[in-house]
Amino acid sequence: MSTPLIEFKGVKTGYGQMEVLHGIDLHVDQGEIVTLIGSNGAGKTTTLMTLSGVNKVWEGEIWYEGACLNGVPPHEIVARGICHVPEGRQIFRDLTVEENLRLGAYLRSDQAAIQKDLEHSFDMFPILRERSFQLGGTLSGGEQQMLAIARGLMGKPKVLLLDEPSLGLAPLIVADIFETVKRVNKEEDVTVVLVEQNANLALKTANRGYVLETGTITLSDDADKLANNPKVREAYLGG
Ligand SMILES: Nc1ncnc2c1ncn2[C@@H]1O[C@H](COP(=O)(O)OP(=O)(O)OP(=O)(O)O)[C@@H](O)[C@H]1O
Ligand SMILES: [Mg+2]
Structure with a gap:
């Protein structure tokens, strides 16, 4: 068995005095789409924030590409190829679509390649090409989500952390976004960690999944097995 790309070993963290993750173990292999499902407040966002170095590990270890990430600052984690597309998208509302995309490449200096990748994002998300001069804040929710993902990809990450990409979006748009995530995973070999409350869709998109409860x-199981697991069906898939 090869070493996983990402591994959590007994990770504990929290806020102030309150422990939120009580020692979690999980792994993500190179090339996988792994989903983390769970109810509000379960600790899904906290898990991603800890992986991206924003939250400190209290106990346990996080490993990535054969190195321990404990104590590595967030910007260094980004530089090593882990890109976090946060809950609520956080695009720059007063910058245009194209400016937002270019900011995603801020750690790069290869101008010709950046231009090529910009064209590539427009091919992946044609709506963004149409809107390239529009201000981010005036995009629809679905367009903003696409922009957030496309901006993340402009940094040429190895791993994309997606926090609730479906939040507040119509089912058709969500399906479209998830199809694109699958394409990015396959065609560009980007490993994906997908946090979702929409367990149904997440389990259709992912290879494997974990259920996080408080x-x-x-x-934890293959996504199709989780989707057929009676406990998961009852708690997260509406019976
Ligand atoms: N900055 C913070 N300060 C204090 N407590 C926090 C903070 N962020 C999250 N928490 C708490 O940590 C717990 C886990 O929150 P988290 O955001 O990780 O849940 P989640 O699974 O992402 O939920 P949701 O599905 O609602 O996004 C919650 O009880 C929450 O109130
Ligand atoms: Mg969350």
């Missing part, structure tokens, strides 16, 4: 992982 800071503890209670189940």
Whole structure:
């Protein structure tokens, strides 16, 4: 068995005095789409924030590409190829679509390649080409989500962390976004960690999944097996 790309070993973290993750173990292999499902407040966002170095590990270890990430600052984690597309998107509302995309490449200096990747994002998300001069803040929710993902990809990440990409979007747009995520994963070999409350869609998109309940992982399996697991069906898939 090869070493996983990402590994959490007994990771604990929290806020102030309150422990939120109670020692979680999980791994993500190179090339996978792994989803983390769970109810509001389970600790999904906290897990991603800890992986991206924003939250400190209290106990346990996070490993990535054979190195321990504990104590590595967030900007260094980005530079090593882990890109976090946060909950709520956080695009720059007063910058145009193209400016937002260019900012995604801020760590790069290869201008010709950046231009090529910009064209490539427009091919992946044609709506963004149409809107390239429009201000980010005036895009629809679905367009903003596409922009957030496309901007993340402009940094040429090895791993994309997606936090609730479906939030507040119509089902058709969500399906479209998830198809694009699958394409990016396959065609560009980007490993994806997908946090979702929409368990149905997440399990259709991912290879494997973990169920997080109040800071503890209670189940992990192939996505199709989780989708057929009676407990998951009852709790997260509406029976
Ligand atoms: N900055 C913070 N300060 C204090 N407590 C926090 C902070 N962020 C999150 N929490 C708490 O940590 C717990 C886990 O929150 P988290 O955001 O990780 O959940 P989640 O699974 O992403 O939920 P949701 O599906 O609602 O996004 C919650 O009880 C939340 O109130
Ligand atoms: Mg969250």
